Amino acid sequence: MKLLRDTWLVFQRQMTLVVRTPIWIPIGLAQPVVYLLLFAPMLRRALLPTGGSDTYAHAYLIYVPGLLVAMACLGGLWTGLGLLAELRAGIIERARVTPVSRGALLLGRALREVANLIIQGLIITILAIPLGLSLHLGDVLLAYLLFALLALMATVLSYGICLQIRSEAALGPLINTVSQPVMLLSGVLLPLTLAPLWIRQVADWNPFYWATLGMRALFAGHPGDPHVWQGLLIVLGLAALATAWSARLFSRSLR
Amino acid sequence: MIETSGLRKSFRTRSRRRTITVDAVRGVDLTVGQGEIFGFLGPNGAGKTTTQRMLATLIVPDGGQAVIAGADLRTSPGEVRRRIGYVAQGGGTWDDVSAHEELVMQARMHGFSKAEALARAATAIAGFQIGDYADRLCKTYSGGQRRRLDIALGVIHSPRVLFLDEPTAGLDPASRVQVWDEVRRLRAAGMTIFVTTHYLDEADALCDRVAIIDQGTVVAEGTPDELKREVSGDVVVVGVNGTAPRAAELLTGQSFVRRLEIRDESGLRLHVDAGSTAIPQILRALDGSDIELLAVEVSRSTLDDVFLKKTGRSLQET
Numbered sequence: 001m002k003l004l005r006d007t008w009l010v011f012q013r014q015m016t017l018v019v020r021t022p023i024w025i026p027i028g029l030a031q032p033v034v035y036l037l038l039f040a041p042m043l044r045r046a047l048l049p050t051g052g053s054d055t056y057a058h059a060y061l062i063y064v065p066g067l068l069v070a071m072a073c074l075g076g077l078w079t080g081l082g083l084l085a086e087l088r089a090g091i092i093e094r095a096r097v098t099p100v101s102r103g104a105l106l107l108g109r110a111l112r113e114v115a116n117l118i119i120q121g122l123i124i125t126i127l128a129i130p131l132g133l134s135l136h137l138g139d140v141l142l143a144y145l146l147f148a149l150l151a152l153m154a155t156v157l158s159y160g161i162c163l164q165i166r167s168e169a170a171l172g173p174l175i176n177t178v179s180q181p182v183m184l185l186s187g188v189l190l191p192l193t194l195a196p197l198w199i200r201q202v203a204d205w206n207p208f209y210w211a212t213l214g215m216r217a218l219f220a221g222h223p224g225d226p227h228v229w230q231g232l233l234i235v236l237g238l239a240a241l242a243t244a245w246s247a248r249l250f251s252r253s254l255r
Numbered sequence: 256m257i258e259t260s261g262l263r264k265s266f267r268t269r270s271r272r273r274t275i276t277v278d279a280v281r282g283v284d285l286t287v288g289q290g291e292i293f294g295f296l297g298p299n300g301a302g303k304t305t306t307q308r309m310l311a312t313l314i315v316p317d318g319g320q321a322v323i324a325g326a327d328l329r330t331s332p333g334e335v336r337r338r339i340g341y342v343a344q345g346g347g348t349w350d351d352v353s354a355h356e357e358l359v360m361q362a363r364m365h366g367f368s369k370a371e372a373l374a375r376a377a378t379a380i381a382g383f384q385i386g387d388y389a390d391r392l393c394k395t396y397s398g399g400q401r402r403r404l405d406i407a408l409g410v411i412h413s414p415r416v417l418f419l420d421e422p423t424a425g426l427d428p429a430s431r432v433q434v435w436d437e438v439r440r441l442r443a444a445g446m447t448i449f450v451t452t453h454y455l456d457e458a459d460a461l462c463d464r465v466a467i468i469d470q471g472t473v474v475a476e477g478t479p480d481e482l483k484r485e486v487s488g489d490v491v492v493v494g495v496n497g498t499a500p501r502a503a504e505l506l507t508g509q510s511f512v513r514r515l516e517i518r519d520e521s522g523l524r525l526h527v528d529a530g531s532t533a534i535p536q537i538l539r540a541l542d543g544s545d546i547e548l549l550a551v552e553v554s555r556s557t558l559d560d561v562f563l564k565k566t567g568r569s570l571q572e573t
Contacts, residue, residue: 002366009363013352020351090347094408097311097341099333100364 006101010108011115018116025119032071032124036131039063043190050193057132064128065143065215066188068121072147073183073208075120076154077175079113080162084171102251107243110155117151118144136221143218146232150211153239160246186212207234256416256447257287257310261319264305279305281471282319287449287464292442294462294479295451296558302471303451304344304420310449311341311418324415324447337365340409341418346401350394354385354404357393358411365412375411383407383437399430406437410446417441419450423457435461455558467562474565482561488513489530493523493537494550502546511536521549530555 018024043059052058086092086109095105121144129135162171183189185199186208192200203209214231222228262283265276280302287293297303309316310323312332321327326334348357358379362372380389383403388396396404402422410417422438423431438448438461452458458465459479466476475482483489495502499520506512506525511533514526527533530553541548 006364009360013349013360016356017349017351088345089349090343090345091349092347093313093343093345094341094347094361095364096313097336097339098361098364098412099336099366 003101003103003107006104007107007111009100010095010104011111014109014112015115018112025116025123028075028116028120029123032067032120033127035067036064036124036128039189040067040128040131046190050191055132057134060128060131060133061219062191062216064125064133065219066186066191066212067124068143068147069150069186069208069212069215070183070188071121071124072117072150073154074175074179075117076113076151077158077179078171079110079155080158080171081168082113083109083159084162084166084168103247106156106159106247106250110152110159110243113155114148114151118148121147133219135219139218139221139223142223142228142232143215146211146214146218146235149232149235149239150208153235153242156239156242156246160242160249163246163249182206182208185209188212191216207238210234256289256291257285257293257321257323257449259283259285259310259319259321262306262309262316262321263318264302264309264314264316278471280309280316283468283471283473285466285473285476287447289447290442290445291463292438292448292450292461294458294465295449295468296453296455296458296465296562297451297468298453301468303453303468306468307418307420307449307451311339312336313341337412338414339416339418340412340414342405342409342420342422344420344424346405348393348401348404348408351392353392354389354396354407355380357404357408358389361408361411367412379407379411382440397430398426399433402426402430402434403437406434406441410441414446416447416449419448421451421453423452423454431457455562459558465558467558467565469562469566475561479558482558483555484528485561488526488528489533490554491525491527491530491533491537492518492550492552492554493525493548494552495521495523496547496549497521498546499523501544502541505540505544505546506537509536509540 040059040063041056043063044054044056047059047062048054052062092105096102125133125140161174165171165174185203185206187195187203192203192209195203210227210231211234213227217225217227262280264280265278268275268277283306295303295307305314308314310321310328312328312335316329320329323335324338326338328335355376358376359372362375363369367375380386383406385400385403385407388400393401393404406419406422409419419438423434426434438450442448450462462479464476464478465482466473468474477485493502497520499517499522502523503515503517506523507515511527512525513528516524518524525533525537534551534553537551538548
């Protein structure tokens with residue numbers, strides 16, 4: 001109960017800050033919008049070998065779910081920067097000498113990032129509709145559950161990494177180095193049906209690949225596809241693990 | 256109100272594959288009484304902030320005991336948190352919220368209901384006189400205004416002990432005096448205040464008792480007056496009309512004079528316990544002789560003299 005109340009408290013404060021400096025939402029959206037407008041149309045022809053129809057609608061149906069996976073993961077991974085700034089400003093220390101739940105200090109912040117990313121994801125999804133994307137509401141809701149879990153996992157992972165390395169300068173190269181191969185191997189740009197066998201075999205071990213498959217199945221209107229529950233389950237498990245790890249680091253003494 | 260024994264903390268830092276252990280605090284014993292302003296004085300890196308952060312439950316001690324407001328630091332840090340307030344040097348307010356919002360948030364983090372939090376915020380705004388700017392965003396505040404808010408946040412839950420880390424660092428003289436007044440006001444309300452500082456005049460002017468820490472150990476503890484007396488008491492400079500040797504003869508035997516130096520033929524320096532009581536005794540001793548007293552000046556020894564004596568270094572140099 002206390003965890004819930006305190007998480008809500010921290011989340012509210014964090015959302016106040018988002019509302020007061022909304023500039024971060026368009027900044028976060030710039031890159032995905034560019035990909036949506038300048039990269040996705042090329043897929044219309046590129047996807048022909050996968051057996052799709054030669055339409056923009058098909059291209060967006062394949063590309064938007066991949067883009068959402070990338071947004072949740074990459075967007076989430078950068079959020080540790082905000083945590084570092086709050087640590088340096090003494091804001092977290094001020095909270096830590098109160099009896100407020102330690103877990104809430106972490107979760108309330110992480111949920112702010114998730115909410116932020118969901119807003120961005122929704123804007124991208126809505127922008128894609130006039131470009132040809134068609135959707136079923138129920139499936140999209142389930143897709144956003146997957147999106148939220150991905151964003152939560154990436155955010156708490158980023159928090160954990162930042163608590164370990166404590167350096168803004170090191171975070172950037174680390175994220176870029178790790179995320180690029182992981183993202184390429186999850187087929188967010190191009191479906192891996194186009195990839196040679198060995199890449200697909202490696203990708204089978206990449207949880208984000210499963211998330212992408214689940215997301216695509218939901219956008220395609222196949223909630224019964226086994227990829228959906230597999231993707232949800234894998235991401236749920238990882239999010240839980242990452243949260244536990246990060247929360248443990250967070251409540252341990254911070255210097 | 257605060258009682259520590261043998262409090263220790265060391266940090267491990269790794270450089271070039273070797274692990275170096277730095278003993279930041281090596282066994283600190285302190286006793287702070289109810290309603291006291293206790294100053295914890297020392298140069299940067301002496302261990303004063305580390306000690307305070309241990310007492311404020313922000314870092315876990317490696318060894319030793321501490322009881323704060325009746326709660327044991329090692330076994331029930333949660334209880335300690337309920338009874339203390341802590342104001343870090345950096346403050347810790349967001350830029351884009353107002354003082355009023357921060358005060359409510361802080362009270363809510365202490366577990367108060369919304370109504371109670373609003374009431375406490377209103378009381379704090381009145382008490383700390385921040386009404387003029389309570390609804391403006393924190394980023395518009397001056398250093399002094401922000402500092403007053405920091406302290407108001409630290410005591411929103413009416414703690415029994417308040418920890419202040421360098422409360423006046425970087426403030427202009429007028430704001431410093433305001434902060435001191437707030438601290439005295441809190442003491443008058445019965446709070447015990449533990450304040451770290453490296454300003455000697457602050458410790459002297461504000462604190463009822465001080466402890467001096469250097470390289471992780473307490474080297475002196477007492478009231479500022481006691482400590483200064485322990486060094487040399489006060490120095491009284493006496494100016495006479497070219498008859499210093501004769502005056503020295505008359506004064507040497509006096510019980511209040513601890514040491515006497517002749518500076519030149521018309522100047523003497525007397526080391527005494529307390530300048531204010533020495534002056535009439537000097538007047539009496541010289542009365543009736545033909546020595547004409549031209550000037551008497553008391554120069555007080557400072558806490559820096561204490562630090563110098565205890566550590567061999569001046570605090571101002573460190």
